[in-house]
Amino acid sequence: xxxxxxxxxxxxxxxxxxxxxxxxxxxxxxxxxxxxxxxxxxxxxxxxxxxxxxxxxxxxxxxxxxxxxxxxxxxxxxxxxxxxxxxxxxxxxxxxxxxxxxxxxxxxxxxxxxxxxxxxxxxxxxxxxxxxxxxxxxxxxxxxxxxxxxxxxxxxxxxxxxxxxxxxxxxxxxxxxxxxxxxxxxxxxxxxxxxxxxxxxxxxxxxxxxxxxxxxxxxxxxxxxxxxxxxxxxxxxxxxxxxxxxxxxxxxxxxxxxxxxxxxxxxxxxxxxxxxxxxxxxxxxxxxxxxxxxxxxxxxx
Amino acid sequence: xxxxxxxxxxxxxxxxxxxxxxxxxxxxxxxxxxxxxxxxxxxxxxxxxxxxxxxxxxxxxxxxxxxxxxxxxxxxxxxxxxxxxxxxxxxxxxxxxxxxxxxxxxxxxxxxxxxxxxxxxxxxxxxxxxxxxxxxxxxxxxxxxxxxxxxxxxxxxxxxxxxxxxxxxxxxxxxxxxxxxxxxxxxxxxxxxxxxxxxxxxxxxxxxxxxxxxxxxxxxxxxxxxxxxxxxxxxxxxxxxxxxxxxxxxxxxxxxxxxxxxxx
Numbered sequence: 001x002x003x004x005x006x007x008x009x010x011x012x013x014x015x016x017x018x019x020x021x022x023x024x025x026x027x028x029x030x031x032x033x034x035x036x037x038x039x040x041x042x043x044x045x046x047x048x049x050x051x052x053x054x055x056x057x058x059x060x061x062x063x064x065x066x067x068x069x070x071x072x073x074x075x076x077x078x079x080x081x082x083x084x085x086x087x088x089x090x091x092x093x094x095x096x097x098x099x100x101x102x103x104x105x106x107x108x109x110x111x112x113x114x115x116x117x118x119x120x121x122x123x124x125x126x127x128x129x130x131x132x133x134x135x136x137x138x139x140x141x142x143x144x145x146x147x148x149x150x151x152x153x154x155x156x157x158x159x160x161x162x163x164x165x166x167x168x169x170x171x172x173x174x175x176x177x178x179x180x181x182x183x184x185x186x187x188x189x190x191x192x193x194x195x196x197x198x199x200x201x202x203x204x205x206x207x208x209x210x211x212x213x214x215x216x217x218x219x220x221x222x223x224x225x226x227x228x229x230x231x232x233x234x235x236x237x238x239x240x241x242x243x244x245x246x247x248x249x250x251x252x253x254x255x256x257x258x259x260x261x262x263x264x265x266x267x268x269x270x271x272x273x274x275x276x277x278x279x280x281x282x283x284x285x286x287x288x289x290x291x292x293x294x295x296x297x298x299x300x301x
Numbered sequence: 302x303x304x305x306x307x308x309x310x311x312x313x314x315x316x317x318x319x320x321x322x323x324x325x326x327x328x329x330x331x332x333x334x335x336x337x338x339x340x341x342x343x344x345x346x347x348x349x350x351x352x353x354x355x356x357x358x359x360x361x362x363x364x365x366x367x368x369x370x371x372x373x374x375x376x377x378x379x380x381x382x383x384x385x386x387x388x389x390x391x392x393x394x395x396x397x398x399x400x401x402x403x404x405x406x407x408x409x410x411x412x413x414x415x416x417x418x419x420x421x422x423x424x425x426x427x428x429x430x431x432x433x434x435x436x437x438x439x440x441x442x443x444x445x446x447x448x449x450x451x452x453x454x455x456x457x458x459x460x461x462x463x464x465x466x467x468x469x470x471x472x473x474x475x476x477x478x479x480x481x482x483x484x485x486x487x488x489x490x491x492x493x494x495x496x497x498x499x500x501x502x503x504x505x506x507x508x509x510x511x512x513x514x515x516x517x518x519x520x521x522x523x524x525x526x527x528x529x530x531x532x533x534x535x536x537x538x539x540x541x542x543x544x545x546x547x548x549x550x551x552x553x554x555x556x557x558x559x560x561x562x563x564x565x
Contacts, residue, residue, distance in 0.1 A: 160405070160414035163398070167406050170395040174387070177354065179380030179411035237446075 001262045006255075007135045013254035014142040015207065016222055018200035020230070020246035021153060023223035025193035028242070029157070030169040030186060032080070035091040035220050037197050039098025040072040042216040044198030046102045049111040049211035058119045062202045069198020072098060073190035081183040095216075102213050110212040111205075118206035138207060149196070150243045157239045165189050197223075218274050221281055226250035228284045256280060303330040303353075303470050303502065308362030309526075310348055322348040323359065324526035330470070335496055335503045335517035339510055339545075345526040346506045350474050353504065355379040366469050381411025384463035385472040390452035390479055393459035400450070400458060401443040404428045407462035431461050435491070453484030457491055464495050471496065473505040477512070489516060510542045522549060 001009075019041065026034035044065035051061035072094055079090035103109065123137040156162045167175040168185040175182050197219070205211040230249025236242035260268050260276050268276065310323040323345045330336055340346050351357040353364060355376035364372045366382050387393040394403045405419040405428075425443065433440040435457050439450075447455065456476055463471060473492065477485035493516055496503050507513050513520050520537060522530035522545075530548055532540065 155418075156416070158418055158420070159416045160409055160419045161416055163402055163406055163419040164414050166398060166402075167395050170397055171392070173356075174393055174395065175406075176356075176376040177380060177383075177385045177387075177393075177410075178406050179377050179409075180406075180414075181375075181377045 001258060004135050005258055005262060007139050009254040009258035010251055011135075011139040011142060011207065012204075013251035014139060014146050014247070015200050015204050016226060016254065017146050017247040017250040018149065018196050018203070019219060019223040020226035020250045021150065021243060022193040022196035022200070023220065024227050024242065024246050025153075025189055025196070027224070027227065028169075029166055030189045030193075032077075032087050032169070032186065032190065033091070034073075034076060034190065034193065035088065036072055036076045036094045036098070036190075036194055037091075037220040037223060038216040038218070039095040039102070040069040040194040040197045040216075041201040041204070041219040042102050042211070042213055043072055043098050043105075044069050044201030045205035045211035045215050046105040046111070046201075046213070047198070048202035049113055049205045050105050050107075052113060052116050052118065052206075053111055058117055058121070058206065062119055062199060062206075065198045065202035066195040069201070070191035070195040072198070073192070073194030074187055076194075077187045077190035081186050098216075099213065102216075106211065106213065109214075110210055112210045113206060114209050119203070120206055142203070146247060150247060153243055154240050157243075218277060221274075221277055222253065225253045225277060225281045225284065228281065229253050232284050232287050253280065302332055302367060303328075303504075304363075304365040305329070305353070306363040306365065308352055308359040308364065310345075310352065310357065310359050314360075322526055323352070325362070326523070326526070326528055328521065328528060328531075330502060330504065332502050333500050334519055335501075336505070336519045336521055337513040337517045338504060338506045338521050338523060339508070339513045340523035343525075344523040346523055347474070348526075349523065350472055350504070350506055353470070354383055354385050354472055379411075381466075382469040383472060384410065384466070384468040384470075386456065386459045386463050386474065386476040388475040388478055390455040390459070393462070394447045394455055396448035397446060399444050399446055400432070400439060401425060401428050403447055403458065404431070404443075404462055404465065408465050410466045412466070431465070432458070435461070451484075453480050453488060456480065456484075456488045460488070460491055460495060464499060464501070469502060471501045471503045473503065475506050475508055478508055492516070510545050514540055514542065514545065520545075524549075 019037065023037060026032045047068045048061040048065040051064060052058055076091045076094040079085045079093060080087045085093070120138060120141070123134060123141055126132040126137045127134060157166065164175065164180045165185045165188070167178065168180060168182045168189070172182045201215065204215070226249040227246055228249070229252055230236070230245030233252065234241060234245050234248065236245045257273065257276055257280070260266060261270060261273070305326055305328040307325045307327055308323055309325050312320040312322055326345070326349060338346055338349070348357065352359050355371070355374055355378070359372065362372070363370055371379055371382065395406070401420050405424065408424065428443060429440045432443065437454055437457065439454065439458070450458065477488050480488060489512065495501070503517070505517065514537070519531070519533035521528055
């Protein structure tokens with residue numbers, strides 16, 4: 001694998017680490033299997049790209065993408081807690097609806113960002129002044145950003161409100177008895193989760209130079225692959241370790257995919273990506289000792 | 302003062318499965334009373350407790366805590382007034398959170414939660430003090446996950462959690478039923494200590510007539526969703542399980558055929 005391919009894999013891995021953190025919040029913390037992600041990722045991309053092409057500031061556009069994602073999460077949570085629709089189904093409904101919404105936002109299936117000012121544009125100056133090429137600067141910048149978000153999330157989850165959110169997912173009856181309004185925490189947690197995913201979508205569109213309505217296909221599986229993969233390679237007893245595992249898992253997953261695609265001997269091509277993803281997730285799930293939402297072993301409920 | 306006024310609950314109303322779990326329960330519990338509640342299966346004990354906790358809204362009647370009508374308040378809103386220990390040792394805590402995190406959750410029961418750290422050095426030493434009274438060695442294991450503890454240890458911690466914040470009433474839902482006799486005795490003794498030391502108004506549901514008479518200052522028996530017996534003071538002193546059975550039979554006019562009630 002070439003250096004550029006390697007750094008490219010790490011870059012995408014870091015972007016999807018934000019998705020993994022979002023999936024960790026919904027699947028693990030709230031124990032809410034949320035497929036909204038497949039819609040909120042392209043939603044973030046669509047909102048951000050559409051705003052940038054009509055002249056809005058890229059940072060503002062990214063923040064708006066986060067809000068849009070939060071709204072998507074709130075819709076799913078509301079369908080579940082207010083209308084009592086099964087969580088999985090509620091999230092599928094939102095995901096499907098978002099496909100249309102995303103087409104409406106962009107007005108067409110995709111929006112190109114070539115030549116537009118993005119949040120990554122300032123990095124180009126590094127190349128001119130210090131000779132740091134973009135393929136180095138981008139992953140480093142993303143690394144810093146992802147670590148900041150991870151630490152903020154750690155702090156949040158260890159706060160009184162964050163602890164209440166963890167109790168909401170783990171034992172809602174006990175949580176209510178402690179005065180925790182579980183419905184509100186589900187709404188808030190889902191908003192936060194999908195905001196993270198939408199930011200990932202917005203940054204992905206900006207780094208790849210385009211937003212596309214089909215960007216979201218399989219994002220949830222990639223996010224899960226990162227979460228489960230991370231748990232497979234390290235212990236996740238504390239929040240600090242669990243969120244770190246999301247990031248590590250996401251990067252490992254991308255490296256594994258890049259490795260598989262770049263190895264001529266296997267003969268896999270880009271179109272095999274989703275197949276590889278499914279195989280990798282399956283492998284991660286059947287590895288002994290892996291904790292995952294679909295196979296709970298000997299764990300009291 | 303807790304006042305329960307004529308509350309009734311019917312499950313599956315209007316269907317062949319209709320169950321009238323409570324048919325008009327009236328009960329006034331003055332501050333400082335420790336009431337034990339007994340009754341056979343289906344007598345309405347759990348429904349009564351759930352109605353008090355807010356898990357269940359009665360079809361009619363009122364629940365008044367210190368002059369506030371809380372009948373329509375959901376559990377979370379009522380949590381500042383009501384503390385509860387569940388029957389299931391797994392039910393009252395979060396298994397994957399640590400002991401100190403569980404205590405921290407209960408330490409702000411019914412209060413506004415903020416973005417400050419839930420567990421810090423100060424609160425940890427307070428928790429250590431509370432936990433050390435159990436003599437279970439848990440004070441050195443505050444960071445351990447709750448699911449590493451035995452059922453009895455968990456119920457003991459659940460009791461501590463319930464007592465961290467002031468409350469108007471403590472609800473104990475057969476909290477020793479899932480424990481072995483020795484552990485049950487330990488948890489019951491701890492219950493007595495905590496309730497006495499804080500002068501808590503308490504309502505304890507139990508399956509055991511012996512337990513119902515040994516602890517507390519008042520015993521209430523429910524049958525088919527009604528209060529059929531309410532003894533306290535001199536009348537209760539010197540009362541034996543046998544007497545309780547006879548009183549119950551007299552009130553009901555039938556022989557008791559519930560083995561669980563007799564044997565436990």
